[in-house]
Amino acid sequence: MSWLETELREQPEALACLLERQAASARTAARLFQRSDLRYLLIASRGSSSNVARYAQYLLGRAHRVPVMFATPSLYTIYGQPPRLDGALVIGISQSGASPDVVAVLAEAREQGRPTLALTNDVASPLAQTAEAVLPLEAGREQAVAATKTYVNSLGAVALLFAEMGNDATAREELARMPEALARQIELSLAETPSLEEYRDAVGLTVVARGVNYGTGFEIALKIRELSGLVTEAYSPADLMHGPIAAIQPGWPVVVVAPSGPARPSVEEIVPPLRARGARLVAVSDVRAVLRRAQTKLVLAPGVPEWLSPLTAVVPGQVAAMRLTRLRGLDLDSPVGLRKVTLTR
Amino acid sequence: MSWLETELREQPEALACLLERQAASARTAARLFQRSDLRYLLIASRGSSSNVARYAQYLLGRAHRVPVMFATPSLYTIYGQPPRLDGALVIGISQSGASPDVVAVLAEAREQGRPTLALTNDVASPLAQTAEAVLPLEAGREQAVAATKTYVNSLGAVALLFAEMGNDATAREELARMPEALARQIELSLAETPSLEEYRDAVGLTVVARGVNYGTGFEIALKIRELSGLVTEAYSPADLMHGPIAAIQPGWPVVVVAPSGPARPSVEEIVPPLRARGARLVAVSDVRAVLRRAQTKLVLAPGVPEWLSPLTAVVPGQVAAMRLTRLRGLDLDSPVGLRKVTLTR
Structure with missing residues (x-):
């Protein structure tokens, strides 16, 4: 069987892992969202992670009414004229945590004294080391070039943040049933x-x-x-x-x-x-x-x-x-x- | 000659019209950007106007270091759960000023007491009537389905705002030379x-x-x-x-x-x-x-x-x-x- 198909089949197990192991980190990370000076979220990402960012934009935009913006890395890396980020909570989403453009956005946010959060599958990555808080994706090793379980676990991490932000028991229960729904x-x-x-x-x-x-x-x-x-x-x-x-x-x-x-x-x-x-x-x-x-x-x-x-x-x-x-x-x-x-x- | 080619050739003249007639409105509109509670811009747009919004994102992001976010109209029109917009200046860009989703974003912003600005070619349009300030595009009538002069004039309006925000004489002069450069x-x-x-x-x-x-x-x-x-x-x-x-x-x-x-x-x-x-x-x-x-x-x-x-x-x-x-x-x-x-x- 290809790595891709193997990993596609591992998605429910990987999601269960995330939900079991990272509820506490998600609770800690959710506290960042309670800062009184928070006006919006800024997400830096590429590839599949940008599709997770789109989920965050609608999910958090909807129920918690938080506006979500996407970063424009070239302002940081090419023009050297990053925007002023007061009001922002800055989130980097990257399975590898390695892409320099995503790291650059979080580094600038820290420089400006803004809170930062990394969603990454590699807790030793440059992105994890740059961010103030880390929510590990717990997808295990992914060999196939095309992301499957890291994608679903990134969505799961956003959903976990959502449930913890709202301290919402119903949301937690609905999310807890998702590994089984995913297997089905x-x-x-x-x-x-x-x-x-x-x-x-x-x-x-x-x-x-x-x-x-x-x-x-x-x-x-x-x-x-x-x-x-x-x-x-x-x-x-x-x-x-x-x-x-x-x-x-x-x-x-x-x-x-x-x-x-x-x-x-x-x-x-x-x-x-x-x-x-x-x-x-x-x-x-x-x-x-x-x-x-x-x-x-x-x-x-x-x-x-x-x-x-x-x-x-x-x-x-x-x-x-x-x-x-x-x-x-x-x-x-x-x-x-x-x-x-x-x-x- | 097709309307498209005629209008493509009219672009320099249309841009000159905008720059001559709307410098004062741009100065007035630029004052909205000086509010002390302003943290970011939110732009609502569709089609060609979204490409103008991308220009604004980099132009204003760069030199004035203002973060620019794009609206997610479905949160307003489908879900009825619009984000909280404190910190936002909300801009609608629409050549016709008629699209209900773009108007809905500005209407919600006014409801929330946020400043709003419309860039539109029709000053009698629903969008113009909804916004607190209007910067008319002055492109004249555009018959071809595909936008040309309304597109360039929308870019011109963003550039004019940029020059007026910074009260920047060099920028004004450079912009004033653009009708000629465009003709060339x-x-x-x-x-x-x-x-x-x-x-x-x-x-x-x-x-x-x-x-x-x-x-x-x-x-x-x-x-x-x-x-x-x-x-x-x-x-x-x-x-x-x-x-x-x-x-x-x-x-x-x-x-x-x-x-x-x-x-x-x-x-x-x-x-x-x-x-x-x-x-x-x-x-x-x-x-x-x-x-x-x-x-x-x-x-x-x-x-x-x-x-x-x-x-x-x-x-x-x-x-x-x-x-x-x-x-x-x-x-x-x-x-x-x-x-x-x-x-x-």
Whole structure:
């Protein structure tokens, strides 16, 4: 079995590890959010971790009403003119904790006397050493170049922070049930995802998602892209309507990520214009009405609360990425020309 | 002549109009930035206006060191749980001023007692009526679906705010010379842009840019996409390296936007890995060494200060979009299935 598939199957266990071992660190880290001078969060990240940042933006933005901003590392590393960060809590998300641009943002924040938090799988990394507080991801060693369990555990770390920030017993219980829900989803997706043979000759595809699953859309697109080399992209339905939909030609595959929840009707509104353009629709959903409208159905197991749905909604995307990669005869563990740790400034 | 080409040629005049007529409004609006409780800017926008927001993020982030965040309209319109905005100055950018999601963000900001500013071409629009201060874009009527002069004037409005915020005489003078520089650039690009015949069968392309021109990369990609229907995308070099480069296959066109300035060497670092993958390189630059490395050269006129380079660097992209659209036999003024004003929630 490839490392990728092995690690994909290890996700529930890795998540359970995080929840068991790091509840106390999450409680400590959550105290940073209580500072009276806190106005917003600034997150520095790259790649899959940026998709986790998108989850944080909607999850924390929503229920705790904290605005979340993404860092612009070039202001720190290229221009040497970092913004003034008063009011900010600065969070670095990086599985390796090694990328110099992410570290530079946290180093500047400390210089300016702002609180900093690292979410990383390597507690000895430069990022962990730079941050005031660390929430270890506990994903264990990840060998495959494309992140799976470090991605889900990064989402889990954000969800844990969320539950601890609100000191919310219901949220804690819902989160505690997620390793089991994730195991169920992985089994379901491995058993039920079609071969995708009809997409063998696709050049690329578009993923549409919104709200707490906006980041899921980007992560599914990234996973398929890294592994299969297809040209993939992700949009919110509103952003797609403002011009980019012009490139959706007959036969172009569009994945619509629409689990139950408040964002679902708004994501579904994109279906008629996509149909009018002759797109081939793939649905990721637990809602029968949504699945019925798609040519290809990637079924989500029911019963996951919307705020936690990104932890399971990514799984059919991971499995689809594996299938498409095999169809194209590529190596799951060595995507062409990629390395596990990418160092950028 | 198409409306698109007519309006593209009107850009210098439209920019001159803005600079002449709105210096006083910009001075008034700039006072909003002096509030002692201001910690960051929050910008709401869609489509081309989001590319203007990216310019503001780097321009204001850089020299005035103001952090800039983008709004997440679904928190306001879908979830009904908008973030707390203390510390924010909230800016809406919308050529039509009509999109309900952009208006919703400003309405919430006023509700929360925060200062608001609208950049819009329609002073009678819902957005203008919702905002406390308005900076009219003065682009005149724009008929083509794809924005050209409203885009450049939105950049001009941000540049004007920048100069007035700093009460910066040099910046004012440099900006005052831009209508002429823009006219020179348009003439140069119309005369020297190659036919692009060799890209007739391209399925899509990727644009790479960074720093103040990060938004230029997105705008060039959007313009080509809206008009020609090609699948286009934009990345910073660092984000492309963190996985998405896997989809760059032999022959895939990559446009590298690299005007003189601090970001240029970092953008150029992407050239060797792109070459290794067999990409066809297109350069947008005023630097001979950069142009020499590309198969297709889109020349920028020299002498434009880096902070203003987005106003001219977009032009070769607009002209390339026109050429590609004609090669594909499409109508410049009616991109398939798009409308001038898009209303999204």
